[in-house]
Amino acid sequence: MTIAPDGASVYVGMTNGVVKQIRASGDVGAGAMRSFYPTPVNATGDEFNNANTPVRMLQISKASGEALVGYENGGWSKVSLDNGETTTWSAPHSDFADVFKYVNVKKLSKYTNTAPQCRSMAANDDLSIIYLASPLLRDGRVYVWDLTSSPTNEERSSGEDLTFKHTSKLDDIDDVDAYDRCFESAAAGEREIGTVKHLEFHSDCVTSLVRVNSAIVSGSLDAYIAIWDLKSKVTPMQPHSTTKMTSAVREMTIAKDGRTLYCAGADGSVRIHDVRGKSGKLSLQWVRSVGGQEGYVNSLCTIKNDPFIVIGSSKAAQAPKPYSIIRGDGELSVWRVTDGELMFKTTIHDADVNAIVVTTDGKALYSGDAKGKICKHALGANVVEAKPPNAPIRKGFFL
Template sequence: MVKMLRGRYQPQKLIGRGGFGRTYLALDSDRLNAPCVIKQFAPQTKGTKAFNKAVELFNQEAVRLHDLGEHVQIPALLAYFEHDHFLYLVQQFIDGKTLIQEVLESGPMDEHSIRDLLLDILPVLDFIHRHNVIHRDITPTNLIRRDTDRRLFLIDFGVAKHFGEALSEAAPGTRIGTEGYAPIEQLRGGQAYPCSDLYSLGATCLHLLTGCKPEKLYDHMAGNWRWQDVLAQQSRSVSPELTAVLDRLVMDAVGERFVDAPAVLAALDSSPTFRGNVPGWVRQHPESQAATPTAPQPDSVAVPTQNSVAVPTIDAQIPQTSPPPATATAPAPTPLPTPATPALAMPVTAPDPVKAPDRPAESDNWQCVRVLSGHQSWVTAVAFNPRSATLVSGSLDDTIKVWDLQTGAQMVTLQGHPRGVNDLRISTKGQVLVSCGDDGTVKVWNLSAGRLIHTLEGHARDVTSVTIGHKGWILASGSKDKTIKLWKLDKGTAIRTLLGSPAAVRAVAMMPDESTLFSGGLDNKVRQWDLKTGEMIRFFSGHVSPINDVAVSTDGLFVVSASKDKTLVVWSVGTGSIIHVLKGHNQEVNSVEIAPDNRTIVSGSNDRTVKVWDARTGTLLHTLLGHSHVVSAIAIHRTGRLIASASADKTIRVWRLGGN
């Protein structure tokens, strides 16, 4: 293998080989040494029928990826060329595990995980089918979950065909696809339809659900699937609604299957078990009335002062049992049970209200007043400095940038994390910055001097989230290693490790008085921790998918969680019951913040929007449009009149209430 291909791609190590080629992990010097994958076509023999077919398939993968264009869940085609009589295909590197690897390590998936898989991959299949491409080889090994954001990717388009070609008669004896996952029309005649990919997806789900390969789940004598019997032997089951969807996906007859991916999504959405997965009523402002156009960019941003905000007053208390508005049809939420373990249980008292100070008139609009550009990759974290007109951002390009809000200029670039930055926080006095990243460390910076003070080591995997108490003494970090660590912020020393989370921790948020911590992660639950004892107090259960972020109000009365299930849930801290379920995003919600008025909630989502909610009523007030990619992080200025949103489009947008 040459040291440098095309003066750009530097192979690092061999990660796979087959009869006709090898696959290498490489670095792309033109993209800040970003990792990529190089597929080298290097057959041992030439001139045979098998060789000619291999050349065709290798060329075909490049052509299909090029024809499809860009999709966030398909590895991007970076280059395709010939060098020294070898063919090379360069693709985006997806750092993660295949779904078969996940099952081998963690065991079979449950119903919620299978449903999430379907909701995640079906839109990808709809995309490729609308481009008249049939994948023809969907298996657990061709689905990879990226570590950084838990997003699923569909890979290996080596046998993909245009729809017309996939329907043509294949040569006798042609077998396209993987045994057990490919439907009968592919294996017998080489023909494939959109519903052929759906069959393979269904067989993949059955494998992941049971832990058994499809060929062991099909009774050839009886001519039917016995996957439910296998589940019963494992003392497990799934709902009748999901059973009906999976059974229809893997029907032998083409005409009895779902016709396309949207039909499967419609079946999932209409199933009573899946509708309203989170208990409680939903209050939603129509999005058609909430959209706010992006304003032209002025030369500067007027940063509001604390004096420009009215002195808050407390509205009448809103009891948990107050009836929903006339437009709501679901019953009022009921308190959630506390954990069964007596030591963790807390007494259930009267529901806490969300107290509502006065707020600016709802007719005021949020307008984008500045777009900050300079990062070379996804912007994953953002925070306002409470003591100066500056903003700090972190990115997967491994840098932290400090921005002047008045001019939009980059002031400082901090480099210290050798891998992507996942989260950051600024102390209430504006002097200390804390960041964390994929390198498994937490870093403490002197923000005014731009100097690294401490590097905190101890986590075994990526650190996903950090939080600082208002007193500025305690720092908490959450990690994929399933632990939360507490540190002394001034000395950079460890206090204790909080154990008990059964899955990776994605988010942590601390009470202002530094007495209590809230965490969320891949187990779909919000957990409440006593920081003095290190014990878990209770968990809040209601989400059906992993939690991406949590935020706690400054008055300590309520917590908001953002989830991959496309919802936000407002929880009462006092009782653990649900106050509101916020629905309006049409893709997973990545970030949530609560304004200092304890009345305004702001969220960012994969649907590229920022949404502003009323915490007291649960209504959607505004939808902010402008980002061209996933919104990954949100920050709110201490005055409550500025919002910053960070995005995978490599920009930060600053929004101001009133716009002028």
């Protein structure tokens, strides 16, 4: 989900691969809410794409008026915001797609979501480079896909940099090692668009990728956060700096100032880091922790010019048996980061809150859940400047 540069439209990526445009209308008073579902992009009912695979990323280029849509299988397409037509597209890169060919879905555990999926994607400002997290279970590799370059003659002949030889096991309760095998990619010469490089550091799946000026920040289930200096000439590229959280990284976002990084952990906390640190260089200097969500954090968003962080999560309810949990309603909460105070919370969603965006003027908030429901919230004085009188309020913890 993202906001158009002019603030007039919200673009939403759906689980069926379609991107729809919602045009805000009506007057929503401060503190009031309304729920609505996406409408077709234009009067003819045409939609941006028909990829039939979930949208993982949606990013708009202010310069070109295009949107880059990234899909869960690693494919992408660029669409014009003027008419909704696809200008260029690509199936998953040959170096990225082969991992989907060897997975026997019937042998996977029914208790574990082990299907290959790209958990995070990001792009630079002009949409010429895409950063993708590996879809392979327990593989911490990040793919850097340069759409403007083409493979050299040496790469075409050898293809050595494209060979995927990582071996990973799935040790679930069914004792099925569905991923215990080697993967060999297609020849480099078969590629049609761009070249791929690898960033290798993490020992588990990368769950979040964030662009910070000339750097990319990666967060993983191994609890590490790594900063990669994209201007570095070192080969192979190594992280410029790393830090370890107290739990697996679920989600990250960067504030409008370009240096305050919010990192949500599996324990429900959100740790705040200064990307420049005390040295003024690329490093993570911990500032404080806020929050303490009862469920998993699925999305984060900052509010322009205000010291608040918006957290979307899945509220987990305890099942009758002590060894299992049930996914409940999605929660949306606003925390004041200066003192860790919970300012606002709602359970208007009945599914995981997977996307949050704030309008360019900072007056409205859009949230989307796993069932496709979109809610609009007005950010008035009684939402972000004063605590609701009847809401359960507690202070977040500081570590």
